[in-house]
Amino acid sequence: MYDVIVVGAGHAGCEAAHIAAFMGKKTLLVTANIKNLADMPCNPSIGGSAKGIIVREIDALGGLMGKVADKSHFQIKMLNNSKGPAVRALRAQADKRVYPKIMREYLDNTPNLEIKEGMVENLIVEDNKIKGIILEDNTKINASCVVLTTGTYLNANILIGSENTPGGPHGERRSNNLSFKLKDLGFTIKRLKTGTPQRIKADSINFDELKPEEGDKVYWTFSFDLKPQYDINRQQKCFLVYTNEKTHEIIRNNLKKSAMYGGYATGVGPRYCPSIEDKIVRFADKKRHQLFLEPESVYYDEWYLQGFSTSMPRDVQEQMVHSLKGLENANIVKYAYAIEYDAIDPMQIGPSLETKVVEGLFTAGQINGTSGYEEAAGQGLIAGINAALKIDNKEPLVLKRSEAYIGVLIDDLVTKGITDPYRMLTSRAEFRLLLRHDNADVRLTQKAYDINAASKEKYQIFKDKMQHIEDLKSLLKENRLIITDEVKKDFKERNISIPSGNFNYLTLLKRPEITMELISHYLDLSKYSHEECEQVEIEYKYEGYIKKEYQEKEKLDKLEEKQIPEDIDYSKIKNIASEARQKLSLVRPKTIAQASRISGVNPVDISLLLIYMKKEYGKDASK
Amino acid sequence: MDDTICAIATSLGVGAISIIRISGSKAIEVTNSIFSNKIKTNETHIIKYGHIINDNEIIDEVLVMVMRAPKTYTVEDVVEINCHGGYETTNNILRILLNKGCRLAEPGEFTKRAFLNGRINLLESEAVNELITAKTSSKRKLALNQIGGNLTKLIKDIREDLVSLMANIEVNIDYPEYTDNLEITNNLLNEKLVEISKKLENLVKGAKYGKIVSDGIKVAIVGKPNVGKSSILNHLLDEQKAIVTDIAGTTRDIVEGSISLNGIEVLLIDTAGIHDTEDIVEKIGVEKSNQALNDADVVLLVLDGSQNLDADDQKLIDLIKDKTHIIFINKSDKDIKVDIKDDNLVIGNTKDINGLDSLKNKLIEVFNINDINKDLTYLSNARQIDLVNKANDSLIRAKDSLDQNIPIDMIESDLKTCFDLLGEIIGDTYEEAVIDRLFKDFCVGK
Known part of the structure; x- marks a missing residue:
């Protein structure tokens, strides 16, 4: 019997398991393949615009990602320096071999935490309460809370051209039954898609033809607690590559052969991270697109071709890659692929990341419809914290939109839902002058310490x-x-x-x-x-x-204080638009502020809701 | 909002017909309880003839218009009872409806419901109010234009400009590694800010017209006794007797009457204390009169052309010279002895039938009245003007910051403020207080 079981050991799972154990809960981290713990199946980098601030927040709250990245990167730079202090963010090229190793060290040194290999295929649920998990060999393990961080492994399919192979990244086995179980329990299952580009063998790249991109000549760390762990002068270079008319022609001529345009895929891909064929179709008048060559690890001789993600068949990929200047003779070690996977509708989750469907069941990361290591880790951390707090019968930690990007992320997910994999952007935060790289600790560390999440x-x-x-x-x-x-x-x-x-x-x-x-x-x-x-x-x-933004925040805080009674019956509010009624019933917002953010709920509907609350619950209801 | 409301929709007073409007879920049930020709469940958007009967007494012979939800003004069931006009009858029927469980509508409540039920936007609901109180044809047009959404479109276009600018800045911030994207440099941003700011300034400038269309032009007439002020007044009013109304001004001024000049209402105001007094200047010096001059859109100084300027005339000239003014020299039949120079000087004759044409033309010129009718898309009330001004202020602040090399992430928050303020005008931004305040200004009945 465990307090907390975390299913999946990706970026969400590692944070969730670590923090729950750190907070004193007997925790089990279950992963289908222990070798893939804290794996980076896509880009070899941590941070980026907005995402880098999430990493700072994770660190300020007692999470690991910042520290692990600090100890495993071979290049780091501050983005957006000229664009202002609020949008600055760190981006590091993390070593794909070192990062998981360091994460594993941190987890191995965390008391109360056990790591186990096993494929979770079922959940034990009684009276809508979670009781534990069932492995494929029918082993039953009980726990008070379960955190699902299944990433892209739920019913996953790998797509390359017209080929469609069941399985997760690296040809790993997928979980076949878990998503059916979730559906049975009452979750709405969504089909999402993402993709990853080719890996190119180092000695086949003509680097002389390419423009290098270097790290900063100033020391940086993600973590508030660590001194820089690297030598500024020994950073690795990345390189800039451009597509050209020939590349575009190859793609246009073969469009129907891609899984996406050939109709072989059903999942919805991320708008903010389109495949190269999407870019060519959507921005037909662009003469070239930027790509980046990034080393995967100082121990491997593989380079990641960022921006060239595709679901074309292998022969077309060969032509495409060879059309690029500097990659004429490139040796493709791994072909690009698209991956389809199941996720749940995040509007069925509450702001603590506990699902509304099954008590004690938490979800974090790609299963909630997000994309990105940082977005996953941020959620994993919050899910782990709240699982631990729940066991202690304590109020969950819910970060406001004005307190953290993680707060914006979770509020967006549970309030607005998703149509495509959600990526954090600075523009999603209305208070971004407050949510800066420099002040993440001021915003969050006291909170973390108060709930024993920070040491x-x-x-x-x-x-x-x-x-x-x-x-x-x-x-x-x-x-x-x-x-x-x-x-x-x-x-x-x-x-x-x-x-x-x-x-x-x-x-x-x-x-x-x-x-x-x-x-x-x-x-x-x-x-x-x-x-x-x-x-x-x-x-x-x-x-x-x-200050101006702070005043805006206080205005919103007032609306956040306007609590909507939990037993409210939206079917009784007259004249409210039917879309609004449906969304309100589904999301069941906790405050008027949250209600007003639901897409499809208009100011008019909010007025009606307020009028109804005043009438039905008296003046005290919405104080 | 689920109670049923009713009110007299026509103006109070004696008229041939009065209309009582009922809106709400019980509108039809209540009507049926007092109407001889029962409304059937499948009947909607029809007119029915019958009698209003209460306690077996026939109250009136009426036409009843039945409109079932949702295709009605309030998106609720609406019944309109067309009864015979007259204070007694109309109020009697209203009383009966109240006894049957209707509630008397609050000022603006029908429109509030139309707004809350999503039938009209904020700007449109303001316009409805203005349409109801419109006195001149231009004002009607202005209001109708807002209902039709011309102004909404204009504001939306400006917001669209802002959105595309902000989106570009966001792309630069969120995808900094993609240097191929158009970079919003300080120069480019400055250019855009000037461009959008100019649009807002034009809106505010245009608002002057909007105000003229909706409030009319207040003309304060000053001059010594017996220079022809009364003649001017009478002459103007006589010419257009049909539309002369005697209104007590809302301010302390006495509005002697109003005329319509190319569709624009011109209110003629006699400043207090100008008649029948020996010591004009002392009287004018009184604060109250000064206020009247200040409130006026234009001061009309009348001088007797047959006399040389005396000290009193000179003091009056000094008094008005910094205000928008027109100096009217009343020529009579004699030679002109007055010798002054002024851009807005006109010579006329109150005795001639066309003797005031010069004055009217000058008014048209001063207020660009001929331009007004071309495009009636103007901001017309203080709330809208205030919001556009504030929106423009935030752009000016952005420009100042840009000059001081403040980074773009800060400056963009000014753009966002501008966007939100413009949204408030058309009700796209949620501001509870605004909505509440707005509906208090509405007239009963709509």
């Missing part, structure tokens, strides 16, 4: 940083820049307008052209880390904008 050591690092920041602010406030002739000369040389008086540094920092770097020429800041300086700078320089 004492982590918390101490956080507290120390906060103290440093306060000290730094005082230092900046108490000292003035005296405008001497020397300062005047310096400012003139830097083409910065000279302040009209001897202001304190905190005031000066509000000027766009005055940076912490500049201040460090006049004031000794050596005691403070780059991150601490950066956070103070952002806070003061963009105070106006951040």
